[in-house]
Amino acid sequence: MYSVLLGERLNLRSVGPDSHHIWQNPKTIYSFGLNITTYYRAHGPPLQNPGGPETRPYISDSLDGIRVAGKDTFIxxxxxAHLHKFHPSIFIHRMQGIRDAVLRLLNRFPETRIIYRGLSxxxxxxxxxxxxxxxxxxxIFKDIENFMFLDFWDLTTVVPQNDIHPPAYFTELKSLVLFDYLCS
Incomplete structure (x- = not known):
């Protein structure tokens, strides 16, 4: 969870109810001094964890709910990873819905930058x-302005994993690559 790692690194403050017992609850982490705000949202089904349905919105719904964005906004x-046991047609359908929501968002806020973090x-x-x-x-996302595919495939080949959630040190390494891109 990149927003939590960023929050820990930069001593950002968390707003809202304590959600440590249900990790996929929405989170807002910010620093007015650094002018940074992160919003974490888990993705919708098939994610199966405790908490009500509001803790697992569909990505397309979350994108459609964004009311303010611009050149300093990264999504x-x-x-x-949570869809790998389903037929690829289900993944394709979900990604097409997300692409459509990305296009609607970019129509409203054309300078917003969208990043898809590749799989491991x-x-x-x-x-x-x-x-x-x-x-x-x-x-699916080919030729969409301001869309970037952040590829971690080669990096993850050197760290054998048997769990879709990588060890903390590896998530931190991937976070550093992501933050390097965001800050350059």
Whole structure:
């Protein structure tokens, strides 16, 4: 969760109810002094965790709900890991809906930057699905202005994983790559 790591690194403040017991609850972390605000939202089903449905909005609904954005706004999302056990047509359908929401957002706020965080290698026979999903995302979002595919595939081949959630040190490494891009 990049917003939490950023918050810890920069001593950002968290607003709203304590949501540590249900990690996918929406989170807002900010610093007025640094002029940084992050909003974390978990993605919708098939994510199965405690908490009500409001803790798992569809990404397209979250994008449609954005009322203020611009050149200093970065939207970072990823969804593929929780859909890898489903037929790729389900993933394609979900990504097309997200693409349509991205296009609506960019129509409202054309300078907003959208980043899709690519998937990681998973040491299972299904890891080729993850690679295939990355290829699908590149095709679906091809030619969209201000869209960037942040590719971690090569980086994750050196860290064997058997869990879709990588170890904390590796998430921090990927965060540093992301933050380097955001700050350049």
């Amino acid at each position: 970072i999302f990823n969804i593929g 290698v998973l040491s299972t026979p299904l890891d080729w699905y993850f690679y295939r999903y990355d290829v699908i995302v590149r095709v």
